[in-house]
Amino acid sequence: MVDVGNNIVSVKTRCFHCGEQCDDGAIVNHERTFCCVGCSTVFELLQENNLCTYYDLDSHPGISFKKASAARFEYLEDESVVKALISFSDGVISKLTFVLPQIHCASCIWLLEHLYKINEGIVGSKINFLKKEIAITYRHADVSLREIVEILTKLGYEPDITLSNLDNDKNVRSENNSAGLRSLYMKVGVAGFAFGNVMIFSAPDYLAKISTDGAILTQSMSTVFAVLSIVIATPVLLYSASEYFKNSWYSLKERTISLDVPVAIGIFFLYARSIFDIVMGYGTGYLDSFTGLVFFLLIGKIFQRKTFDTLSFERNYKSFFPLSVVVRKNKKERTIPVSKLSVGDIVYVRNKELIPADSVLVSDNVRVDYSFVTGESEPVELLHGDSVYAGGRVVGTAAEFAVTKDVSHSYLTQLWNNDVFGKEKKTTLVDISNAFGKYFTIVVTLIAVATALFWLPNVGMALNTFTAVLIVACPCALTLAAPFTLGAAVSILGKNKFYLKNVGVVTDLASVSSVVFDKTGTLTYSGKSDVKFHSESGRVLSDEESQLIYASLQQSTHPLSRQISSNFIYNNFVVNGVYATKIVSTNEIAGEGVEVNFENHLVRVGSADFTNKYSTTQVVKISSTSSVYVSIDNECIGYYTIGNIYRNGIRKVIDDLKNSLKLFVISGDNDSERNTLSEYFGESHLAFQQSPEDKLQFVKQLQSNGEFVAMVGDGINDAGALKQSNIGIALTENTSSFTPACDAILAAEQIEGLPTYIDFARYSITVLKIAFWVSVVYNAIGLYLACTGALTPMFAALFMPLSSWSVVGIAYGLMRMREKSISAR
Incomplete structure (x- = not known):
């Protein structure tokens, strides 16, 4: 909770935040009076982040935290309802996701992601702006689900909770998105209907301008058509274009300029000027241009919405976790x-x-x-x-x-994508794209004002150029280029079993200068190998010992454990073997081995040092091949040797990568493969008998030398190095183990494609740059035509979505063209 330094006073006045009358004992904070701690805390949050201009456009804009409906959200205390709404609960921590249709801008995101400062029971909150969703993690003992909903409602973001939410249907969000799209289609329909009819009503005026006889209609009929045009066009302003005005209002309340502000200004001035001309008898106005403008703008919005929905669909369904x-x-x-x-x-x-x-x-x-x-x-x-x-x-x-x-x-x-597992990232093209949109809007608004002033006293031309500049010079194409291009790259790579954490990983992959490989289970197969058991006394394993060892190996995710266990035959162990003997406990130590305590036996499997440490008998450590040692009841009974079998095509992978990258191998195994690997990587680029901490330090040293490092490992035993690397790639094979700190997951059978995937990431950045320049050139041409009066507002609205279509079309064509070569690999 933010320390607001509250003082209690006995003054009856109105709350600075919500305007309600304060009771005795009001809270004073920074010389302002509040009715409760909630209102005071929200003010403190806004002040800390320079957002107190929220109060400048309205005397008491906030919603009271002092009172809440006693019964409105009472149903959220029902256990069956709570269980249906939460996605996770361990009795202490719970997670849930709500749809918040009221989310509009960056200020909304900031406020909603700081809910933990309003209530200590909220651990954290994360916004998905495109889906208008908030994911909240909270502690049961400190705050209830009902209280969270009441907090959101008081802030002005009442969650959209419906019966379909309570059904816990996996299609709920899809239905919510469809509902939003239906509303957009309705607005397009209204605007399209108005556009067509106003054009018909305006036709006599256009014909009169080219007619030798002058006016085609009588004055009374012209007046009737003008009035009908106003009647039909007004719903376009109030309904079809309402979203632009709402978003602009919320943006201006926070003293920021969103992309909708210049568009809303252009729409309003075009409508207002038309009404003025008609009422004053100066002409029929520009209602045909006005309705056409809104119609084409909404067509562009549908296209943008469909683009993002397509990317989201491909991310969720066409791609998959290769686990x-x-x-x-x-x-x-x-x-x-x-x-x-x-x-x-x-x-x-x-x-x-x-x-x-x-x-x-x-x-x-x-x-x-x-x-x-x-x-x-x-x-x-x-x-x-x-x-x-x-x-x-x-x-x-x-x-x-x-x-x-x-x-x-x-x-x-x-x-x-939990922030807990995030890494500190450099500024990417995505960040630059988002920042550009903000400043672009300010500059374009200033250009529009300057253009209008230039054309005065020709009011009609000033209005047309002012509106055309605001409409045609839109950064939508610039801001759409990055998410579409990189989103398409994520989708294409995902369908090839290379699953990226998010779009930012594409830029990281393109920047890689060094690749570090783990040996066991990465360069070598984790299942195929020549496994043999050795005992100094010539001991032959009994069935019980074999079953104990197999059951112990099954507890481990290490590649060598999987290689050995795959050589056992699963023959009714559940009934006759060790599964009838209960496992009491298991402890796996990264880099050492696994200890399994059965009801009647204690088994250790791992390195020689690990098994010898606790054993009454010692086994001599060997270094001629990969080996795993076994002790049962504190007696070292022998060891397994594993003949490494390198993955098919791994030599070509190394040869392809060596052309542009520095390659290294770090392994926790002995150096029995040094001679083989030195042919591939070079003697100086090999490191053996490395502990997990050694691997992490190895990566850190490369980074200190200026290298941008990709680490390829098995995901668990290399967790530290994967997290430390600039991009961690977890290789998976017949396992669902990987570290959440990794940035990408690669199915083991697709490792041959790694050079192609890195090259494709670089290609994607090139496509993104091409899309940026196409958009820049388009905006430059469009601005020139609009400033010179060669482009009317309606045609500006038509050209505006064409900008996005052209950028997306170019990016789509270039990305899909390269996709064929990846899929054909």
């Missing part, structure tokens, strides 16, 4: 993509792996880490039958879950 999960059925295991999971499937999730969908725990108990969802890493203990939310990660012993809800890729993407 896999183990499904158990009829005592057999199979690995399938999470996208093919169905309700009722039994999934087996290992230590540090992601729970991909809402489920119910089938196993006796499990510990789940919800930091992926809430940002807080304290594991939660769950028992058989408890509900488990998507995005949780198993900590310790693996467990079985019954899926209760379909996988939501859009939800997983939202979790992945």
Whole structure:
């Protein structure tokens, strides 16, 4: 809570924020009086961020925090309603998403993302401006869902809660978007109807100008047509163009100039001048241009809306998380993509792996880490039958879950983009594009005023040029170029199983100067290998020992563990083997190994140092090949050797990347592969026996030398290095484990395409620059024609969407042309 330094006084006056009369004990803050702490806090927030001009355009613009309807939101205390609205809850922290139709500008975003300063129970809030949604994380003990809704309502952002929300239908947001689009179509219909009819009513005037006989209609008929034109055109101003005026009003209240301000000014002046001319008898005005202007502007808005909806659809459905999960059925295991999971499937999730969908725990108990969802890493203990939310990660012993809800890729993407896992980013072309739109609007408004003054005293020409400049010089194409081009790149790469966290990763990928590879499970297969067990005494493993080792390996996500476990045969272990013996606890230590405590046995699998440390018998460490050591009940019984098999095409990947990038290998394994890898990378670019901390420091050292580093690893064991790198790429193969700190996920079978994907990212930036320059040239030509009077407001409105169409068309054509070569790779 912001410390407002409140003083209690006994003065009856009106609240500076909301205008309500203050009771005895009003709050004084910065020499202003408030009725309650809520109003005082909102004022403090606005003042801290120089937004107190909010109060300049209205004496008491705020909404009272002092009183709330006692019954209006009472239904939000019903447990069934709460359960339907929240997307996650662990008993302490909950998350939910609301649609807020009232969101208009950057000031709205800023205020709504600072809700935690208004109520301490709100952990954080994030806005999706395009969808007008807010995602809120809060603590149950400090604030209820009803109180959150009341806070939003008091701020002027009442959530759109409908029966469809309570049904928890996955199509709710799609329906909300469709409703908004239907409203836009209605406005276009009204504007189009008015445009057509006003053009008909204006036809006699146009014909009279070219007729040798002069006026075609009598004065009375001209008056009738003029009045009818006003009647038909007025709904266009009040309804079809209403969004431009609303957005402009909210923008001006915050003393900012949005893109809608110059458009709203042009629309209003064109309508007002037309009414003035008709009433004063100076002529028939420009109502045909006015209605045509609004009609074409709304056509452009529909196009822009459709463009963003298309990008959002492709992001959620055509792309996918290239993760896999183990499904158990009829005592057999199979690995399938999470996208093919169905309700009722039994999934087996290992230590540090992601729970991909809402489920119910089938196993006796499990510990789940919800930091992926809430940002807080304290594991939660769950028992058989408890509900488990998507995005949780198993900590310790693996467990079985019954899926209760379909996988939501859009939800997983939202979790992945949690600010908790964000990195400090440089300014990108996207940021430059957004900033340009703000200053562009100010400059264009000044040009419009200067042009109008230039053409005076010719009022008609001054009005036409003023309006035309405001309409034709629109930065929409500039601001649309970045999200469309980069969004298309994300979609194309996603369909090729290279899933990017967000559009900003495209610019990072294009800037890479060095690539660091982990060896095991990245350059080598995690499943294919020549695995052999060795014992100094010639010991042969018993069935029980094999089952204990297999069950222990199943608890680990390390690539070597998966390589060994894939060599075991899953033959009724559930009934006859170790699954009849309960696993008490599991502890996996990154860079060392996994310790599994059964009811009657203790198994350790990992490095020689890890197993020897606790064992009564010691095994000699070998360095001639990759090896994994085993101890059972504190006795080292032997070790597995793994003959590494490099991925198909990895040599070509390295050769292609070496042409433009510096390449390195860091591995926690021994240096048995040094001779092989030195042929690929060079002796000086190899580092072995690296701990997770060593890997992180290796990346940091490269960055200190000015390198822009991409790290490619398995996602869990390389988590630190992936987070430290400028772009972390997690390679996944038959697993649902990856670190949320990574920036991209690459399906292992697509690693051959990595050079192509990096090249495509660079190509996308080139396309973006081309789109920028096309838009700049268009605006320069349009401004010239508008300033010289060669462009009427109506034709300016027609050319305005053409700017966006041309930019998007060029970007679309260039991106899809390259997409074919990627897909054909």
